Amino acid sequence: MNDQAPVTEAQKIRPVPTLPDAQTVTEVKHWTDRLFSFRVTRPASLRFRSGEFVMIGLMGDPDPKTGKQKPLLRAYSIASPSWDEELEFYSIKVQDGPLTSKLQHIQPGDEIILRPKPVGTLVHDALLPGKRVWFFATGTGIAPFASLLRDPQTYEDYEEVIITHTCREAGELQYGAELIENIKSDELLRELIGDENLAKLRYYPTTTREESPKMGRITDLIRSGELYKDLGVEPLSPETDRAMICGNLAFNLELKELLEEAGLEEGANSDPKHYVVEKAFLD
Ligand code: A2P
Numbered sequence: 001m002n003d004q005a006p007v008t009e010a011q012k013i014r015p016v017p018t019l020p021d022a023q024t025v026t027e028v029k030h031w032t033d034r035l036f037s038f039r040v041t042r043p044a045s046l047r048f049r050s051g052e053f054v055m056i057g058l059m060g061d062p063d064p065k066t067g068k069q070k071p072l073l074r075a076y077s078i079a080s081p082s083w084d085e086e087l088e089f090y091s092i093k094v095q096d097g098p099l100t101s102k103l104q105h106i107q108p109g110d111e112i113i114l115r116p117k118p119v120g121t122l123v124h125d126a127l128l129p130g131k132r133v134w135f136f137a138t139g140t141g142i143a144p145f146a147s148l149l150r151d152p153q154t155y156e157d158y159e160e161v162i163i164t165h166t167c168r169e170a171g172e173l174q175y176g177a178e179l180i181e182n183i184k185s186d187e188l189l190r191e192l193i194g195d196e197n198l199a200k201l202r203y204y205p206t207t208t209r210e211e212s213p214k215m216g217r218i219t220d221l222i223r224s225g226e227l228y229k230d231l232g233v234e235p236l237s238p239e240t241d242r243a244m245i246c247g248n249l250a251f252n253l254e255l256k257e258l259l260e261e262a263g264l265e266e267g268a269n270s271d272p273k274h275y276v277v278e279k280a281f282l283d
Contacts, residue, residue, distance in 0.1 A: 138247030155197035
């Protein structure tokens with residue numbers, strides 16, 4: 001006997017979301033076997049500041065005893081700018097990671113869970129006015145900067161905008177390289193940010209385990225002074241420089257130490273200073 005209620009006409013037209021806080025995947029791009037990015041619909045009421053993160057995820061496996069499913073959520077920086085109609089995320093794929101082992105298989109039309117409560121420290125409000133802003137990233141830590149670099153305020157606030165991105169292999173730089181290329185060539189972005197402002201943007205990619213035009217950890221390149229020489233800029237100083245850091249834990253700590261040695265102090269939303277740090281999602 002079939003005891004399922006018949007599907008009503010209204011249900012056919014407007015399917016009931018299967019997940020709480022559901023958003024629909026609109027695009028997925030696989031960059032390497034370890035990295036992918038995806039775009040999802042944006043809740044109409046979601047407002048965020050470029051650089052912030054939200055909790056996103058999928059339903060976990062059913063509990064073997066109760067059969068109940070719980071949401072499996074992780075913090076993800078929003079990689080799209082605050083004016084974008086959709087939301088973009090950039091993620092690592094960990095084959096035995098609880099979330100990313102599943103998330104890496106999403107397809108357009110699938111649903112993910114997105115809790116619409118953006119927070120984070122990598123925001124302009126947490127920095128005092130300065131002349132030059134540095135965005136230091138490793139791996140997927142470039143995500144919040146993908147948002148900030150498409151935000152006109154970044155260029156309005158500073159005379160120079162420098163993004164450094166360090167990855168193990170050259171293929172892992174691709175997302176960032178295309179982002180920078182796109183910012184400089186996309187008609188809409190050029191119109192929004194302005195060519196004069198875009199001239200302030202400098203991109204400094206490096207690799208550590210595979211040959212590329214610039215090799216080395218950014219921390220070593222700072223210590224040796226090579227970074228400043230390559231860019232033709234003065235060393236970091238609290239009078240002129242502001243910085244945001246996002247990468248793996250060891251990198252964050254080492255860079256923090258270097259900035260402190262240079263006299264920069266850590267800021268927060270409630271107490272803006274010279275630099276801010278956030279850990280990139282790792283799972
Ligand atoms: P390395 O290859 O020398 O470890 P991961 O993929 O492990 O998150 O690393 C991303 C990038 O960050 C790699 O190029 C890695 O270099 C670099 N990295 C890791 N730890 C540090 C650190 N303490 N300081 C600077 N760079 C680091």
